[in-house]
Amino acid sequence: MGLMDKGLTSAIAANRFGLGARPGELAAIGASGSEWLKAQLRDPVPQITGEGLRSSASILAQIYDLRRTIRAERRRVAGAGAGTDAGAAAIGAFNELKQLIRPVYLAEAGARFRQSVATDRPFVERLTHFWTNHFAVSIDKGVLVALAGSYEREAIRPYVLGNFTDMLLATERHPAMLLYLDNELSMGADSRAARNIERRNAQRKIGINENLARETLELHTVGVDGGYTQTDVTAFSEVLTGWSIAGPQGWWSGAQPGTFLFRAAMHEPGSQVVMGRRYPDRGYDQGAAVLRDLARRPATARFIATKLTRHFIADDPPAPAVARVAGAFVQSGGDLPTVYRALIDSPEAWEQPVAKYKSPADFIVSAYRGLELPVRADKAPVGLFQLLGQRIWGPGSPAGWPDRSADWDGASELLKRIEWADAVGQRVGPRRDALQLAAQMLGGVLSGATREAIARAESAAQAVVLLLAAPEFMRR
Amino acid sequence: MKRREFLTTGALAAGGAWLSSRVTFAGVAHGSKPRLVFVILRGALDGLAAVPACGDPGYAELRGDLALARPGTAGGALALDGFFGLHPSLAFMQQSYAARELIVFHAVASPYRDRSHFDGQNVLETGYPEPHAVQTGWLNRALAAIPARLAPENERGISIAPTAPLVMRGPAAVTSWSPSRLAPLGDDTLQRITDLYSHDALLRQKLAEALAAEAIADEGAAEPANAMRDGMRRRPLLAQRGKPGAQYAEIVKAAARFLRQENGPQVAVFDTTGWDTHFNEGGANGQLAVRLAALDGALSALKTNLGPVWNDTAVLLATEFGRTVAENGTRGTDHGTATAAYLLGGVVNGGRVVADWPGLSPRKLYQDRDLRPTLDLRSVMKGLLAEHLAVPPRALESSVFPASREARSLSGLVRA
Numbered sequence A: 001m002g003l004m005d006k007g008l009t010s011a012i013a014a015n016r017f018g019l020g021a022r023p024g025e026l027a028a029i030g031a032s033g034s035e036w037l038k039a040q041l042r043d044p045v046p047q048i049t050g051e052g053l054r055s056s057a058s059i060l061a062q063i064y065d066l067r068r069t070i071r072a073e074r075r076r077v078a079g080a081g082a083g084t085d086a087g088a089a090a091i092g093a094f095n096e097l098k099q100l101i102r103p104v105y106l107a108e109a110g111a112r113f114r115q116s117v118a119t120d121r122p123f124v125e126r127l128t129h130f131w132t133n134h135f136a137v138s139i140d141k142g143v144l145v146a147l148a149g150s151y152e153r154e155a156i157r158p159y160v161l162g163n164f165t166d167m168l169l170a171t172e173r174h175p176a177m178l179l180y181l182d183n184e185l186s187m188g189a190d191s192r193a194a195r196n197i198e199r200r201n202a203q204r205k206i207g208i209n210e211n212l213a214r215e216t217l218e219l220h221t222v223g224v225d226g227g228y229t230q231t232d233v234t235a236f237s238e239v240l241t242g243w244s245i246a247g248p249q250g251w252w253s254g255a256q257p258g259t260f261l262f263r264a265a266m267h268e269p270g271s272q273v274v275m276g277r278r279y280p281d282r283g284y285d286q287g288a289a290v291l292r293d294l295a296r297r298p299a300t301a302r303f304i305a306t307k308l309t310r311h312f313i314a315d316d317p318p319a320p321a322v323a324r325v326a327g328a329f330v331q332s333g334g335d336l337p338t339v340y341r342a343l344i345d346s347p348e349a350w351e352q353p354v355a356k357y358k359s360p361a362d363f364i365v366s367a368y369r370g371l372e373l374p375v376r377a378d379k380a381p382v383g384l385f386q387l388l389g390q391r392i393w394g395p396g397s398p399a400g401w402p403d404r405s406a407d408w409d410g411a412s413e414l415l416k417r418i419e420w421a422d423a424v425g426q427r428v429g430p431r432r433d434a435l436q437l438a439a440q441m442l443g444g445v446l447s448g449a450t451r452e453a454i455a456r457a458e459s460a461a462q463a464v465v466l467l468l469a470a471p472e473f474m475r476r
Numbered sequence B: 001m002k003r004r005e006f007l008t009t010g011a012l013a014a015g016g017a018w019l020s021s022r023v024t025f026a027g028v029a030h031g032s033k034p035r036l037v038f039v040i041l042r043g044a045l046d047g048l049a050a051v052p053a054c055g056d057p058g059y060a061e062l063r064g065d066l067a068l069a070r071p072g073t074a075g076g077a078l079a080l081d082g083f084f085g086l087h088p089s090l091a092f093m094q095q096s097y098a099a100r101e102l103i104v105f106h107a108v109a110s111p112y113r114d115r116s117h118f119d120g121q122n123v124l125e126t127g128y129p130e131p132h133a134v135q136t137g138w139l140n141r142a143l144a145a146i147p148a149r150l151a152p153e154n155e156r157g158i159s160i161a162p163t164a165p166l167v168m169r170g171p172a173a174v175t176s177w178s179p180s181r182l183a184p185l186g187d188d189t190l191q192r193i194t195d196l197y198s199h200d201a202l203l204r205q206k207l208a209e210a211l212a213a214e215a216i217a218d219e220g221a222a223e224p225a226n227a228m229r230d231g232m233r234r235r236p237l238l239a240q241r242g243k244p245g246a247q248y249a250e251i252v253k254a255a256a257r258f259l260r261q262e263n264g265p266q267v268a269v270f271d272t273t274g275w276d277t278h279f280n281e282g283g284a285n286g287q288l289a290v291r292l293a294a295l296d297g298a299l300s301a302l303k304t305n306l307g308p309v310w311n312d313t314a315v316l317l318a319t320e321f322g323r324t325v326a327e328n329g330t331r332g333t334d335h336g337t338a339t340a341a342y343l344l345g346g347v348v349n350g351g352r353v354v355a356d357w358p359g360l361s362p363r364k365l366y367q368d369r370d371l372r373p374t375l376d377l378r379s380v381m382k383g384l385l386a387e388h389l390a391v392p393p394r395a396l397e398s399s400v401f402p403a404s405r406e407a408r409s410l411s412g413l414v415r416a
Helices: A008-017 A025-029 A033-039 A056-080 A090-120 A122-134 A142-159 A165-174 A175-180 A193-201 A211-220 A230-240 A284-296 A298-312 A319-331 A336-344 A360-371 A384-388 A411-431 A434-445 A448-455 A458-467 B004-014 B017-026 B057-066 B091-098 B115-126 B138-145 B187-196 B202-222 B226-235 B244-260 B287-312 B379-390 B393-400
Strands: A242-246 A260-262 A270-274 A277-279 B035-041 B102-109 B158-159 B174-176 B268-272 B313-319 B337-342 B352-354
Touching: A008 A025, A008 A033, A008 A090, A008 A434, A025 A033, A025 A434, A033 A336, A056 A142, A056 A175, A090 A122, A090 A260, A090 A384, A122 A142, A122 A298, A122 B115, A142 A165, A142 A175, A142 A384, A165 A211, A165 A284, A175 A242, A211 A230, A211 A284, A211 B017, A211 B057, A230 A242, A230 A284, A230 B226, A270 A284, A277 A284, A284 A298, A284 A360, A284 B035, A298 A336, A298 B091, A319 A336, A336 A434, A336 B287, A360 A384, A360 A411, A360 A434, A360 A458, A384 A411, A411 A458, A411 B174, A411 B202, A434 A448, A434 A458, A448 A458, A448 B187, A458 B187, B035 B115, B035 B244, B035 B379, B091 B102, B091 B287, B138 B158, B138 B268, B138 B393, B174 B202, B174 B244, B187 B202, B202 B244, B244 B287, B287 B313, B379 B393
Parallel strands: B035 B268, B035 B313, B102 B352, B158 B174, B158 B268
Antiparallel strands: A242 A260, A270 A277, B102 B337, B313 B337
């Protein structure tokens, strides 16, 4: 690797693969950056627990109940005619709904943030965030504010050190994804449910919603150049009809409320051809079979390898590294630790320090880790993430957050980072030795110019600002 | 705050990027500088919802429950030209149309013909026929092509966003600005960071741009930046969520503040999202109606905030593609092809709908599902850049919109 003598290996391992060095971390890594990373892959992924963390199912079930109360009350008021006041039950339910969602988000974001700042397996944590961003949902859609955190805990985290196929199945059938990409009401035109509806009400339009099928192909598996057509999107949408969520009662129930439910009555009958393969109608298994095949396609291996390589090595991923990682994906049948090891073993990963411009989340988390900033038990700095342009679980689209320098290096964005660094410096500067911390956080990538600027700072507070604003701290 | 004093000295040390732009701004003649605002509608805005073809017999038939009633009926579309209407949420747009300040382009599409948001937005922003051809945007390249004698060379454009969207990235010096709730830096710290960045080309340039934008923002602000920030600090976190109107108010105010400056940027860009209506799209009321009303309100506020500068301004709104003509299975619409685009402002030669209408009968649809494109969006963009910003025609064909010869520039978009 050639860099180990200069303290660059540990800086790359801790800062690019990890979440930013905590004091002592670089020394502990020493010259064995790749071993340090591989050791993190051995034990199961740490699960996050904590006060206020609930299952998606329990949250959704409660939301369904409250919505039902509100609807019933609306019907009652409408039936009673004008001038009737909305009942206390409706107002109470409405307030309860509002008060339910945001505290759940804050508890989840807080638990995730604490884990990011405190973990001694930061590579695994970064991988978790990578996959959540790959299978992105967004709090742009109201109900996801309540579900994004439990989605990550239930559908991403347990699979980060497992097999890609399992993670794919877990995400596509998770209620958060079904709601985010609008599949829970998608109905086959020739399904039993559709025929019943047609008999009762010929006006109502019945059919599929393509959103989940399209984004699964484009964003989660083979990628936009993966070789599918509109016909494949339509057929796959038919396959996924019936992938839905158990509701609280009546026709909508059928499983524990708020959990995945395959609704055979909404499923389009018949076999479908997706990307050249015919899938007989085996109900839920038809969709599972398509997903399993998509996971095994070489295009998926290439797509995932490109994204991983871009995230961990460089904006323009070096072709040999992509090929190596994709090869590991194919040969291992999507065994993710094998894929990660191929990434770590790519010499390109160790050639160029500070190759990536930090995203706002990277910047915040690495500052908290490096300076050991206090984290309040009950809340994450969600406002800070928003201000710097990267709300927790809030990408602007199903594609997730982008991953190139040009996506994050904006002028206004930079100034805000520095302004926040200034606030941090004023808060903690007097109790920090920035010069000593600079060596602990940046190791071999700390430049003489930065060291000198910190040493000459007019105050301890200003020294912290210069450390956080330094070009080598803006990158990883 | 004494940022301006700092800038004249501090930025000199940083290489003079700020100072040179300042000097060239000052050289522009007052009053008649053309302004352009480009609003990106991300998520594929349904053109048949915003601008319903009420006069087409296929419209009500294929749209089903999503169809808007004809103008003049309760909850119906607003009247435009007898054939097309406007969504009832778009009252300001209708006024602009009546004032001959709005052109609607319909059955328009970029050259992109697949249905990925992300590739579609890439084509919309790069101006190339294929996605991911380059990492620069057509608007930036257009700014780079404007002859120096017509406009100052630096700081021609601003993105009201933390980081410039792709359409504004490229060789021309542009900046970005977004509201901050943080306190501004002291001059000494700023000077030291500027020095620290002297050997880092990217950070040096970005910091200089940010400070230039801040200085303009301060100049144009009725109240000083500090007071503005204190006001923002009191707002609840995530205040931008939920109410679509609230998120635009700040953006529009900022855009107008920059564009009003005699020595400020002449082009501003901002993003809007939330147009991907797969589920419960709604008709005259509902989800999309609320978002359209917010957008309409933002445009109205932009006009108000621009004051007399509105008369020098053209606002172009475009989305990556349209949506299916028919309703899908969840009372929404899926990804489609052609849609509508909108050009409004005091300089716009408006009061018309430009469309070679392909018709909505089933056999006229594109791939049996979408509105068929009959107008290339690049024709609109090229015409606007040529007439309004004086981008040379040769540059339009070579560097701004390569391989766009079949998309001939539209003429007569702005008042002579």
